[in-house]
Amino acid sequence: MRLLQQFINYFYRYPLAKHQYIMHMGGYSTYNTMIEDQKSMIESSSLLPPVKSYGDGLEIYFLTGKKYLYQTLFCIHSLVKVSQQQFRFILIDDGSFDENLINLIQKQLPQSEIITQETINKNLAQQLPLNLFPVLHQKRKEYSHIKKLTDIHTINGGWKLVLDSDMLFWANPVELISWLQNPQRPIYMYDCEQSYGYSATLMQNLCGSPIPDRVNVGVIGLNSKQIDWVAIEKWVAALEKKEGTSYYLEQAISAMLLSDSKNQVLDELQYIVNPTVQQSQRKEEMLHHYVDRSKILYYKNALDFVN
Known part of the structure; x- marks a missing residue:
């Protein structure tokens, strides 16, 4: 039965899913062009000038690895190009770091801090021991996005700003800089639509507070000391038991963490999720x-930084 399932997946479900994705992205011609642009972006990441990380700079965290470092480098480069601030970049190993990748990071981001799996495992053992948090440990194996919570917010310290790598800054992000200089409450950006993967009713029943609208975790600042890991363990188990697994689990959990807070939401006219063609060409937003x-637009736009 298992062999049959693997056969069906390999010869039917996976090809069908990829075909549907290609059609969603505009067809084979558009998709192939996008892949070529992605390859160009990856190759061009080595041409970006090194960005120094400052020990006393404003701290920004990235979960990254072999598949995503080129995006992280472009995101960082775009930020320092539009801002006069000094930043301290902390890169969290998604499980794929090796000696070559670490050497590349040290070359491209001199004096940045690298949090390796060894350190992450020590933090997890201390703060989220396996016997007390079996669900979160299992999710880390199955669902890498949850590491943006477990692997970053078990690092010592309080307020932490976590950025996704697949973003580009086009103007000085004054709101974000102001928050980094004096964080007082959680911060996040609006999504283009509600994307939690779970019903708001279930989420609210579990956390006991109204769920904020359209939380997108591409930009999110939380206080690690205020995170209730026991609650998260229960929430994940209950969400998946009642409504199954979801690609957006980490976003749902983050929205639940924000549910009883007075939050700062970034201006959705300046911090844009899923920009339109017109916005992408204009490049006027932050x-x-x-x-x-x-x-499709991302890989083309990124190349502006090396052309």
Whole structure:
């Protein structure tokens, strides 16, 4: 039975899913062009000038690895190009770091901090021991996005700003800089639509507070000391038991963490998720987070930084 399931997946479900994705992205011609642009972006990441990380700079965290470092480098480069601030970049190993990748990071981001799996495992053992948090440990194996919570917010310290890598800054992000200089409450950006993967009713029943609208975790600042890991363990188990697994689990959990807080929400006219073609060409807003079909625009726009 298992062999049959693997056969069906390999010869039917996976090809069908990829075909549907290609059609969603505009067809084979558009998709192939996008892949070529992605390759160009990857190759061009080595041409970006090194960006120094400052020990006393404003701290920004990235979960990254072999598949995403080129995006992280472009995001960082776009930020320092539009801002006069000094930043301290902390890169969290998504499980794929090796000696070559670490050497590349040290070359491209001199004096940045690298949090390796060894350190992450020590933090998890201390703060989220396996016997007390079996669900979160299992989700880390199955669902890498949850590491943006578990692997970053078990690092010592309080307020932490976490950025997704697939973003580009086009103007000085004054609101974000102001928050980094004096964080007082959680901060996040609006999504282009509600994307939690779970019903708001279930989420609210579990956390006991109204769920904020359209939380997008491309930009999110939380206080690690205020995170209730026991509650998260229960929430994940209950969400998946009642409504199954979801690609957006980490976003749902983050929205639940924000449910009883007075939050700061970034201006959605300046911090844009899934920019349109017109917005992508204009490049006047502070930040674009390239998701879904805007990935077609992302790889082309990134090359502006090396041309």
